Amino acid sequence: MKIYDRAEIEAAIDPRAAIDAIAEGYAAFSKGEVTTPPVGYLEFQNPPGEMHIKYGYRIGSDVWVIKIATGFYENPATNGLPSSTGLVLVFSAKTGFPQALLLDEGYLTNIRTAAAGAAAARYLAPKNVRAIGIVGSGVQAHMQLDLLRHVTSCRRVVLWARDPAKARSFKVDGFSIEVADSTAALCKQCNLIVTTTPSREALIRASDVRPGTHITAMGADCPGKQEVEAALFAKAHVLAVDSRTQCFDHGDAVHALNSKVVPQDRFVELGEIIAGTAPGRTNDEQITIADLTGLAVQDIQIANLALRTLEKT
C-alpha cells in the first residue's frame, strides 16, 4: 500500500481537473452509476466531536474509496490542533487489497467541497457575474472563492460574515473584497452568491435576492442547519440539489418542503442538469439555487484524481 502525505496530495490536485471530476461525479451519481451506502457516523460527548465515514465506488471502477472525516470543534482552544481532519483509503475492487492511503488531513474534503460549488456555478450562474457574494469567512469561504476563479472572470467580491474582524481580514489572491454590513446589502450587489456557514436560521431572504441571481448553499450538512429562506425556493426557477435523498432529509431544501412552499417534484439533481436530462438556467433573469450537502461520489472522484497524478510521479 502506497502512503501519501498532505503536501504530495495538494501538489497533485489541479483545481480545474477537480471541478471537472466533481461535475462528472454528480452526473454519474444522478444516472445511478455509483454505489454509495448510507454515511457511517459516530458522535462523541466529552469533548464533543463527530466522525463520518463516506464510502462507495463507481460501478465498473477498479477501485473503491473510504473517506473518514472528523470534527472536534474544541481542538483549537484546548490542544492547538485543527478542528477537523481526515484521511482516504483506496482499495482494489478486483482483489479487495488496500492500494493507497491518502493522509490528506481533510484537504481532499475541502477541495472537493469547493469544487462542488464551482461546478454548480459553472452550470447555473448567469453569464455576466456582476459581483460574487460570499457568506461566511471560514476555510470553505476562502476555498469556494479560490475555485470560482476557474468558472467566472468576475473578481469583485462582497463578503458578509458574522464576525466583523474575520470579515475585514478576509482575502483571496486576485479578488477585490468589500465587506457588507448585512446579507441584504450583499444580495443587492451580487448575482452569484455562495453561503458557507453553519447557520441554523436563514441568512438569505427571498425579498433581498435580485432577478438573475444564482445561490449555492453549502452550509446545511446536517438536520437543523439552514442558510436560505424557504420562500426563496418558491421564488426561484431552478431548484437543484446534489442528492434528493440527502437534501430532502437535511439540506436547505427540507425547510422549503416542510413549509410547503414548493412540492418535491420542483427539485432536480445538479447531476441531471450536468448530464443534460434536466433543464438548468435558460435566461439571465432566472433565480437558481443549488443546495449541496456533500456526497461520497465527490470523495471517490477527488481520490481517484489525486491517485492518478500521484501514481505517475
Add this chain to the structure above:
Amino acid sequence: MKIYDRAEIEAAIDPRAAIDAIAEGYAAFSKGEVTTPPVGYLEFQNPPGEMHIKYGYRIGSDVWVIKIATGFYENPATNGLPSSTGLVLVFSAKTGFPQALLLDEGYLTNIRTAAAGAAAARYLAPKNVRAIGIVGSGVQAHMQLDLLRHVTSCRRVVLWARDPAKARSFKVDGFSIEVADSTAALCKQCNLIVTTTPSREALIRASDVRPGTHITAMGADCPGKQEVEAALFAKAHVLAVDSRTQCFDHGDAVHALNSKVVPQDRFVELGEIIAGTAPGRTNDEQITIADLTGLAVQDIQIANLALRTLEKT
C-alpha cells in the same frame, strides 16, 4: 500516525490476553457500554467480493476503532492473493486525529474470532473435556483449536471436514487429531465442539449431540448460513448469542426462532454470562450452545490490546 505491519502485530498479541480482552469486551457490550453502529457493507460482482466496515468505541475510551475487512474468494485461483485481508485504524476520541494504522492483513480479525470461541468455551464447556470436535478445516478451524489450548487441558481432537484431503492433512501443534467420517461420529466422541464452516444447512443434528456437550457455532455470519439443527436449540439448556440483534437476524439462532422451537426469551448474551447477569452451565449434563456472529467490540478490544503492546516496544 504510527503504522504497524502484520509481523509486528502478530508478535504483539498474547493469545491468553486476547481471550481475556474478548471476554471483557463481550461483557461491556452486553452492559451497553459500547457504541457500535450498524456494520457498513459493499458488495462487488465482477469478480465477486465483499467489504465490511465495523467501527465504534467503548464509552469513555480514549480511542475509537475502524476495522475494514474484505473477502474476494476468487483471489487464490486468479491472482494468487489470499481471499481475505483487512486493516484497522485507531483514532483519538479526544481530538479526532488518527493515531495508528494496523496493517494486519486480516490477522486481527482471525485472532479475535478464535479468541471468541475460546472465551465461549471458557464459560460454557463442561469441566472435563473428553475430546474436542472441530468441524471444518480452514483458517478458523486451525486457529480455534490453537486458542482452545488456553482454556482446556484436553489435547484429543476429532475432526470432520467436507474435503477429506484437507481433513487428513489438518494439524495443530500439540493436539492429536483423528478424522471422523461424519459429524454424527464426531458428536458421539466429543463434548466440546466448534463449527467453523460456511455451511447453508445444519451439520450438527440434535439427535447426535450427547448430554454435557458445549457447541460453539462460528460459521453463520450472514443470512442463509446454518451449522446447527434448529431442534438442538430446543434440546439445549443454555442458548447464548454474542448479540441478540445480530443472531436473531443472521446467526444459527434465527433458524431456531423461525422454526418456533424456542422463544426469543430463552436466549442470553454471552456477555451476560461473562458478567454474571445470566446463568451459564450449572452441571456437566447440560447441553450449551454459543452462536457467534462477530461484533465490532471484538475489533475494538483486539486493536487496543495490540496497540498497548506496540506502543511500549
